[in-house]
Amino acid sequence: MKKPIFIFVSIFLFITPIAVYAHTEMELDYYELFEQHGSIMLIIDSQTGAIEHANNAAADFYGYTIEQLESMRIQEINTLTSEETEKEMQAATAEKGNYFVFKHRLECGDIRTVEDYSYPYQAQDKTLLVSIINDISDKTQLEEKNRIMTNVFLFALSGAVIIIGLFSFLLYKSNRKLKIKNHEINNFSELQRAFIDADNCLIYLKDESLKYVFINKAVENFYKKESSEIIGYDDFAITDEQFANIRRKTDLDVMEKMTVVVDEVKWQHRIFQTTKFPVKLLNGHYGVGAYVRDVTEEYNNKIELEKTNISLKTSEENIRLLLDSTAEGIYGIDTNGNCTLCNTSCLKLLGYKHQDELTGKNMHLQIHYKHSNGTELPLADCKIIKAFTKGEGTHVEDEVFWRADGTCFPVEYYSYPQFRDGEVVGAVVTFTDITERKLTQDKIMQANEQLEDLNKELQEKQYSLEEQNSVIEELNAQLEEENQRYLQQKEILQAIIDSFGAGIIMVNLSGKINFINKAWKEIFNYTDFGQSRHLCEDFYIDDDTCGDTEAFLQNMLTGVENNQDVVTKLHSLIGDSESRYAVDLEQTSPVKRFLNLYSNPCISYANHSFGRVFVIRDVSHQKEVDRLKLELISTVSHELRTPMSSILGFSELLLTRKLSEERNKEYISIINSEAKRLTDLINDFLDIQRMESGKQVFNKQFNCMGQIMEEAVKLFENTGDKHHIRYNKTTDCLPEIYCDKDKMLQVISNILSNAIKYSPDGGEIIVELLEENGKIRVSITDHGLGIPDDVKDKLFTKFYRVENDDRRKIGGSGLGLAICKEIIRAHGGEIGVESIYGQGSTFYFELPCSGNSVIEQAAEKVKKNSYGNKGDLLIVEDDFTMVKLIKEILKSEGLEMHNVSSGEEALEQMAEFCYKLVILDIALSGRMNGWDVLKELKSRKTTADIPIIISSVYENKEIASENDISDYLVKPFEPEQLIRVVQKALNGNLNSKMLVNGNGKLTNIVMEMLKNRGISVKQIEQSGNMLVITLDGEEGFRDE
Secondary structure: OHHHHHHHHHHHHHHHHHHHHHHHHEOOOHHHHHHHOOOEEEEEEOOOOEEEEEOHHHHHHHOOOHHHHHOOEHHHHEOOOHHHHHHHHHHHHOOOOOEEEEEEEOOOOOEEEEEEEEEEEEOOOOEEEEEEEEEOOOHHHHHHHOHHHHHHHHHHHHHHHHHHHHHHHHHHHHHHOHHHHHHHHHHHHHHHHHHHHHOOOEEEEEOOOOOEEEEOHHHHHHHOOOHHHHOOOOHHHOOOHHHHHHHHHHHHHHHHHOOOEEEEEEEOOEEEEEEEEEEEEOOOOEEEEEEEEEOHHHHHHHHHHHHHHHHHHHHHHHHHHHHHOOOOEEEEEEOOOEEEEEOHHHHHHHOOOOHHHOOOOEHHHHHOOEOOOOOEOOHHHOOOOHHHHOOOOEEEEEEEEEOOOOOEEEEEEEEEEEEEOOEEEEEEEEEEEOHHHHHHHHHHHHHHHHHHHHHHHHHHOOOOHHHHHHHHHHHHHHHHHHHHHHHHHHHHHHHHHHOOOOEEEEEOOOOOEEEEOHHHHHHHOOOHHHOOOOOOOOOEOOOOOOOOHHHHHHHHOOOEOOHHHHHHHHHHHOOOOOOOEEEEEEEOOOOOEEEEEEEEEEEOOOOOEEEEEEEEEEOHHHHHHHHHHHHHHHHHHHHHHHHHHHHHHHHHHHHHOOOOHHHHHHHHHHHHHHHHHHHHHHHHHHHHHHHHHOOOOOOEEEEOHHHHHHHHHHHOOOOOOOEEEEEEEOOOOOOOEEEEHHHHHHHHHHHHHHHHHOOOOOEEEEEEEEEEOOEEEEEEEEOOOOOOHHHHHHOOOOOOOOOOOOOOOOOOOOOHHHHHHHHHHHOOOEEEEEEEOOOEEEEEEEEEOOOOOHHHHHHHHHHHOOOOOOOEEEEEOOOHHHHHHHHHHOHHHOOEEEEEOEHHHHHHHHHHOOOOEEEEEOOOEOOOOHHHHHHHHHHOOOOOOOOEEEEEOOOOHHHHHOOOOOEEEEOOOOHHHHHHHHHHHHHHOOOOEEEEEOOHHHHHHHHHHHHHOOEOEEEEEEEOOEEEEEEOOOOOEOOO
8 A cells, every 4th residue: 555655646746846847848738648548547526526537448447438427426336325435535535545445336237346546636626536446356366376476566557557647647737727836836846856856766858859858866876877967968878778779769759659658678687667658848849758667576476476377277277187087977065065166077977068057056956866766865864975074985886866957877976075174174076877887787687587597497398409508608608707716816816825935835636736936936946847847937837737746846855865755755745635744954955054844735615625735934044043042042051150150069168068277268269260250251241242332441541562461471370380371572662552451451361361271282372572564463372272274264253162072171152252353453453363273373463553651652742742843734624635635735844644534533533642733624524514623622621722724615714713723724725825824833833732641640750851852841730641741832842
């Protein structure tokens, strides 16, 4: 509402100063413009309602001549009462309301809904109402589909109509009263000019040479020029040539043809609607007036509306085509039983020509109101309405529908409810004319009756040859039907049995194979076993061409031990109608597997045997599972029972006998040892379970491997006289390893224990520790039983033990080596075995070196992180190509560079190593992005001061500035730029913090050692089991 009112006020205030200009410069033929304009316009006396003036568009719309309209009162057209009409005119006169929606009556009697924009205009002695009328009857349907789009379009259209209509009318009236109103116009010119300039539309006047003589503020804004740069110029001086040519040609057409032109022009991706009209000047020439609006949005909305309408129309057509393509009649009803839709087949079956004959009609009263015998069918008994009264579907095939001509026909119909938001809103009925079916059923019944009569006659009379042939033909037809049913049942049975996972063979009483299913083929890779008939495609066999059954079974059980006995047994069962048989078989060729076979007789409903079925299943997997279960139970029970027996036995002796103190201590020591053994065994079970599930927690610290080896060897010093352990160490200055000390002891002890156990004859056991290729290697060699080559790859599998006579007396759970493998793998190492059967074995494992001793390592790390020396760089980047590029660019800087691809790996790496600089990408693989990593690193005391360079394709330096980073590189970047920011970050890292494994007892030692090496330290703080060393960057590190 507000937009049309504003447009009207703007135009009203715009017209008057133009009229002043016209009074002094030109003479306008307004009346002709009013008469010929396309908008419906009426001038109404506000007191009486008499129509003073009407234009041609009004006459065309209402169906009266202009003379007839001008002799009428508006009350004769408006459907409101006289009192209501006068009330609305008073509101318009007082300007309390300018927009109305009325229903107007046309000459033909039709009632149309119209929009009425009415504004008062003071004539000499009375007040007139200017009414601009739009017919909106047809637009209501479009408003339902897209109300917002349509309102925008109609308001824009209404604005254009108001502008053009009021422009024409007010110019016409202004010319007649220009002299008497001139002083009034001058008084309001400044206010009117302000309203014109407030209008967003372009308003201008041109003289006969198409030079601008009047423009509003919108023109200045549009061309981005002052009015002094436009007034007195034509289009060539202010816009591009192509658009100017279009404008100039249109302006000339208006002047030459003396018409009002409304056109649309596309310019600079926008669409402008221009309303142009001729202006007659005092010198007899014509100029051009124009009102230009940007209608791009309206145009786009109109296109979208057209697309929506086309889509809706297409959907409706597709649904209609789908409904009309079915042979069944289909109609829908609402909850009142009235028809809402029907397809072509429905109309055809019911004898109607158009769907309007049924739409809105009660379908029960129309087609379902009587039974076939003519008696009334009450609505309460109608099964169709149950679909929406009870919300359940109905199927009926013994009722009739009535056609339009009053005849009925039998139907089979389905009635199902329609739901919307969980509520029943109607039903859909599908029906078929079953007249032909009824006739066929009647014929069949008659035929059956005739057949019964014929049978009676045949019993009473002697058959003639002709009569016998007739009976035979009928019996053959019945037999054919039975055969078809048999074949159908056979196919169903085939499909059912083929779906079984077990192989199935069925033989008749004579031993011929009648049936083989698909699973049997898959189990035995069936290729007909050399028979003449190939059964790969059709497994149902009805003839005798399949060969000898015994030979068939013989081939099937190839590779089964004593298969001849099994085949003989199976063959003997073929004629047996009672026995059941089951057997487990082990097949060694062509593949090694276990089979389960059982056989049952086939008994009919009449309790007669008609054959035998053989079912065979591959149970190899179940056998393996059972074997592993038994092996696990046996191993666990044995290993648990042995120490438990010792504990119970010796504890019972302590309780029941009076022993010496020395004997008591001995028994208690044995009980303690066995309890510890039992605890270790249980811990082994728990450890292997935790390790395999990834839940084992390792307490890793920097440890001296030499010390761990010495502790482990010392545990086995008192093994007896038969075994001698020789410990060889290549050097005393072995680097430390980052490991869980207890777990390393467990690994070495386990291997040493095995070496002793599996060297029953004693001998020397050699333990070696050496460093090679940056790794620590531990090897333990015995001269015992040795290991066969074919079982070496199984040694590190849990519960596996080499089975031979030499080892049966040696206990063990089969978990030790499996645990060793998991521990070594968790430390990033490798474990293996070298053995010659009968001569002994060497078990070894390798672990990566972790540097020197704690203090030496601290010095090395401090040295790497001190100012003036080249330190480590961590690249956090998931693009391998970019990692390679960064390393290549920085190769000349002599930095030791590591890289990871995810945020999680970066945090782990930063916790384990100390870096001097980090280059961090934002988009990373894994759950964390670069900002998450940055936030975590800045929150940690040990990494908060490490400089970080962001490397990303996203330019987001505002966020970076808030997160205390060293620099921000936007990919792609120049190599020199990367080198520059890295050097800047390294030179700025004057104060470094180092994380060193150790405790408070080492503080003084570390301080003294760093001082001797020329490293200036601000402080050393204890954080957990780590020493946090803060360096003084001003002095830096002097490498002596």
